[in-house]
Structure formats: C-alpha cells, structure tokens
Amino acid sequence: MSRLSVEALELAVTALEEGLREYADYPVSTMRDGVIQRFEIAMDLAWKLLQRTLKDILAINPGLIRTKEDMFRVAAEYELITNTERWLAHYEARNQTSHIYDGNLAAQVFEHIPTFLPDVRELLTRLKDAA
Structure with a gap:
C-alpha cells in the first residue's frame, strides 16, 4: 500500500476533525452538511484502504470478502x-449521507460522526503498521 493512500485518509480525518471544531463555533446547516461530506470522504477512504490492505498486503482470498460485512x-x-x-454502523451512516436533504437524517448522521473518529484513528495506526 502506498504511503500516499494512508496519508490521504489521514488528511481526510484531520479535515473532518477541523470541520467539527468549526461547526462548534458556527453551528449552521451548511457547516453541518460540510462536516457530513467530510465524513463521507473519510469513510470511503477508510473502507477502500481496509479492503486493499486485506487483499493486497495480507493476501486474503477475495472470495472471503464478498460484502462489506465480510470485509x-x-x-x-x-x-x-x-x-x-x-x-x-459507520458504513450505514455513510450510506445515509445521500439523504442529507432530510434534516432529521442529516442530524442523525452528524451525531454519529464523533463515534467514527477514534475508530478511524485506530485504523490509521494499524494501517501504517501493516504498510
């Protein structure tokens, strides 16, 4: 796995954390929506890097990873x-981001984001160790 890939996830997570801090200072729906979009990007990078690590670095049989649940x-x-x-749950929250126009659903996704941060930070550490 290239370092650039891990670095891209790290940058996305840092941007997500920054967005959460900025939202705390300026809590409007457009800021919230921007934070949700940053979550979407970070989650997409996370699962793609996870999948690549399993298949390319750890050489897991692709037949064992048919669904996200398997992965x-x-x-x-x-x-x-x-x-x-x-x-x-993080992946399900990410899938809900296509319904951001629904204020209640957007609020639920936004409330989920802080639970994602420690898990993705832990993943980053482990991906760096695996690289």
Missing part, C-alpha cells in the same frame, strides 16, 4: 479494527 469481520480477525458492529 469488516475479516479485518477484525486480522486486528485491523476492533469492533465489527461499530464499523458496520
């Missing part, structure tokens, strides 16, 4: 993540 389960078995259920 998170196998990642936990290889100690890249610690909680499969939380990662599935």
Whole structure:
C-alpha cells in the first residue's frame, strides 16, 4: 500500500476533525452538511484502504470478502479494527449521507460522526503498521 493512500485518509480525518471544531463555533446547516461530506470522504477512504490492505498486503482470498460485512469481520480477525458492529454502523451512516436533504437524517448522521473518529484513528495506526 502506498504511503500516499494512508496519508490521504489521514488528511481526510484531520479535515473532518477541523470541520467539527468549526461547526462548534458556527453551528449552521451548511457547516453541518460540510462536516457530513467530510465524513463521507473519510469513510470511503477508510473502507477502500481496509479492503486493499486485506487483499493486497495480507493476501486474503477475495472470495472471503464478498460484502462489506465480510470485509469488516475479516479485518477484525486480522486486528485491523476492533469492533465489527461499530464499523458496520459507520458504513450505514455513510450510506445515509445521500439523504442529507432530510434534516432529521442529516442530524442523525452528524451525531454519529464523533463515534467514527477514534475508530478511524485506530485504523490509521494499524494501517501504517501493516504498510
């Protein structure tokens, strides 16, 4: 895995954290929507890097990773993540971002984002170790 890929995730997570801090100072819906978009980008990079690590670095049989659920389960078995259920919840929250026009759903996704940060930071550490 290239360092640039891990660095891209690290930059996305840093931007997400920055967006959360800025929203705290200026809590308007457009700021919230920007934070949600940063979450979407960070989550997409996270699962793609996780998948690449499993297939290319750890040489896991692609037949074992047919769904996102399989990917998170196998990642936990290889100690890249610690909680499969939380990662599935992160992925589900990411999938809800296409419904950002729904204010209630956007608020739910936004409230979920702080639970994502410690998990993605832990993943970054483990991906760096695997690289």
